[in-house]
Amino acid sequence: MPQKPPLRSAGVYGKKDRDGFIHRSWMKSQGLPDDSFDGRPIVGLCNTWSELTPCNAHLRILAEHVKRGVWQAGGVPLEFPVSSLGETQIRPTAMLFRNLLAMDVEEALRGYAMDGVVLLGGCDKTTPGQLMGAASVDLPTLVVSSGPMLSGKFRGETIGSGTDVWRLSEAARAGEISEDSFFSAEAAMSRSAGVCNTMGTASTIGSLCEALGVALPGNASIPAVDARRRTMAHMAGRRIVALVQENLPLSTFLTRATFENAIRVHAAIGGSTNTVVHLLALAGRCGVTLTLEDFDQLSRDIPLLVDLKPSGRFLMEDFDYAGGMPAVMNHISHVLHTNAPTVSGQTIGEIAAGGESFNTEVIRPLASPVNASSGTWVLRGNLAPGGAIMKPNAASAHLLVHEGPAVVFESIEDFKARVDDPDLDVTADSIMVLKQCGPKGYPGMPEVGNMPLPKKLLEQGVRDMVRISDARMSGTAYGTVILHVSPESYMGGPLALVQNGDRIKLDGPARTLSLLVDDAELTRRRAAWQVPPPPPNSERGYVNLHVNHVMQAETGCDLDFLVGKSGSTVTRESH
Ligand code: FES
Numbered sequence: 381m382p383q384k385p386p387l388r389s390a391g392v393y394g395k396k397d398r399d400g401f402i403h404r405s406w407m408k409s410q411g412l413p414d415d416s417f418d419g420r421p422i423v424g425l426c427n428t429w430s431e432l433t434p435c436n437a438h439l440r441i442l443a444e445h446v447k448r449g450v451w452q453a454g455g456v457p458l459e460f461p462v463s464s465l466g467e468t469q470i471r472p473t474a475m476l477f478r479n480l481l482a483m484d485v486e487e488a489l490r491g492y493a494m495d496g497v498v499l500l501g502g503c504d505k506t507t508p509g510q511l512m513g514a515a516s517v518d519l520p521t522l523v524v525s526s527g528p529m530l531s532g533k534f535r536g537e538t539i540g541s542g543t544d545v546w547r548l549s550e551a552a553r554a555g556e557i558s559e560d561s562f563f564s565a566e567a568a569m570s571r572s573a574g575v576c577n578t579m580g581t582a583s584t585i586g587s588l589c590e591a592l593g594v595a596l597p598g599n600a601s602i603p604a605v606d607a608r609r610r611t612m613a614h615m616a617g618r619r620i621v622a623l624v625q626e627n628l629p630l631s632t633f634l635t636r637a638t639f640e641n642a643i644r645v646h647a648a649i650g651g652s653t654n655t656v657v658h659l660l661a662l663a664g665r666c667g668v669t670l671t672l673e674d675f676d677q678l679s680r681d682i683p684l685l686v687d688l689k690p691s692g693r694f695l696m697e698d699f700d701y702a703g704g705m706p707a708v709m710n711h712i713s714h715v716l717h718t719n720a721p722t723v724s725g726q727t728i729g730e731i732a733a734g735g736e737s738f739n740t741e742v743i744r745p746l747a748s749p750v751n752a753s754s755g756t757w758v759l760r761g762n763l764a765p766g767g768a769i770m771k772p773n774a775a776s777a778h779l780l781v782h783e784g785p786a787v788v789f790e791s792i793e794d795f796k797a798r799v800d801d802p803d804l805d806v807t808a809d810s811i812m813v814l815k816q817c818g819p820k821g822y823p824g825m826p827e828v829g830n831m832p833l834p835k836k837l838l839e840q841g842v843r844d845m846v847r848i849s850d851a852r853m854s855g856t857a858y859g860t861v862i863l864h865v866s867p868e869s870y871m872g873g874p875l876a877l878v879q880n881g882d883r884i885k886l887d888g889p890a891r892t893l894s895l896l897v898d899d900a901e902l903t904r905r906r907a908a909w910q911v912p913p914p915p916p917n918s919e920r921g922y923v924n925l926h927v928n929h930v931m932q933a934e935t936g937c938d939l940d941f942l943v944g945k946s947g948s949t950v951t952r953e954s955h
Pocket of ligand 1: 466503576
């Protein structure tokens with residue numbers, strides 16, 4: 381039997397010298413007994429709790445349950461805060477700060493002498509940022525997500541986070557409901573702690589944590605306020621101690637095989653487009669080779685099995701009662717790497733074997749899917765040489781192949797100023813193009829790609845149009861929306877050269893996106909193109925760092941100097 385290496389914390393709390401005295405003495409000021417430092421696993425609880433991140437506002441409660449499990453298993457839990465990103469609150473966009481959170485997490489995990497860590501996150505960017513930072517340190521790691529909020533209920537109707545904001549907002553702008561009705565839905569939609577109750581980005585990431593094997597079964601779907609989530613947190617506390625004792629770092633679980641599992645599950649659940657940038661960035665931290673094309677290739681034979689908003693009808697609460705992720709993985713186990721290990725101690729195959737759908741309307745069998753095809757379409761062409769993506773399940777069938785004239789907005793301000801102008805030259809066949817919303821240009825690649833439709837078209841009954849941008853869109857959004865166009869317009873990508881009236885052709889099934897302008901004209905436009913002024917607030921500080929180092933969407937928008945890992949070794953003492 382190979383000898384287990386000594387615990388990482390022993391090199392700090394086990395020292396019989398002045399440094400050891402200092403480390404232990406100050407920790408004992410919290411009431412920790414002497415034997416806390418006798419070689420027991422020190423478990424960090426990396427918490428993105430914040431009242432400015434309402435989706436994570438209950439994480440201090442869950443942390444208490446994780447602690448119970450850690451104590452029970454013989455470890456010592458130590459909770460610490462990292463920065464938090466409230467998707468609906470922070471401006472100009474939470475994505476601008478995902479990599480900052482990842483840096484915060486990475487340095488905390490390396491700098492403090494913990495043996496393992498539980499990542500408490502949930503709201504869209506918090507879990508990806510935490511996982512990216514943790515992957516660059518590679519300690520034993522386990523994710524406990526916030527869990528979804530309860531289903532929204534409004535005037536006899538079930539309403540879902542985000543998705544029904546977009547729908548009700550368009551209905552109000554079209555004059556179908558009053559402004560009063562629209563605003564009175566606010567409290568009814570967000571009824572409890574937890575993340576968005578649709579299959580938005582947070583619930584998608586929570587689901588993929590199960591598929592990646594870094595969270596316990598139920599992590600994605602057990603409602604935030606359900607006692608079973610506290611039980612799961614308790615069990616997570618026990619399991620992280622076991623992972624430390626078994627010396628199983630995060631890289632045990634984050635492999636090419638589990639990324640493939642995650643991409644296939646992503647298709648089956650109709651997950652958020654934002655997952656693409658997060659998984660690409662995470663793979664970059666782990667040294668796993670993953671490309672944009674993998675998302676298209678690996679999801680081609682996976683049908684949409686889960687009938688959840690924004691692609692379908694139900695919400696995360698329904699998904700949980702129907703069997704959650706184990707049921708989905710049971711249905712697609714034939715395409716999963718079933719021998720992949722998970723933090724639970726079971727393999728993915730063992731978890732899938734125990735899964736069952738208890739409501740075949742919500743989690744459909746393979747024989748009668750919600751949609752025969754799903755996943756992510758990766759488009760290429762002279763408008764997106766670096767790639768672009770779309771979510772076919774969220775698009776309108778009649779627009780999947782479409783040619784139309786461009787209506788160009790040079791920035792988000794230009795869009796907001798003109799979209800409802802009665803004189804705007806736009807029809808249902810037009811293709812709306814939005815520039816300057818990429819990773820560098822906005823900065824931070826905001827969720828504005830699902831541009832609201834022009835009011836005059838809404839009043840005519842139009843509910844979808846082809847929209848193209850270098851932005852992202854909310855995981856709760858829908859429409860025939862082409863996102864993540866690369867290179868972004870700020871960098872002088874072809875998107876920057878599009879002019880009003882240019883013909884654009886989308887051929888989704890052929891995976892092409894073409895600007896039907898001849899090469900000579902594009903060369904002329906490129907010669908005349910001028911580098912835009914610096915993005916707002918980018919003269920100094922973190923935003924300056926971001927703009928100078930963020931990579932394009934097809935590699936996940938990490939900062940170039942953060943790719944890869946540095947491990948957990950610290951060679952110098954603090955005194
Ligand atoms: Fe936090 Fe949707 S806004 S999860």
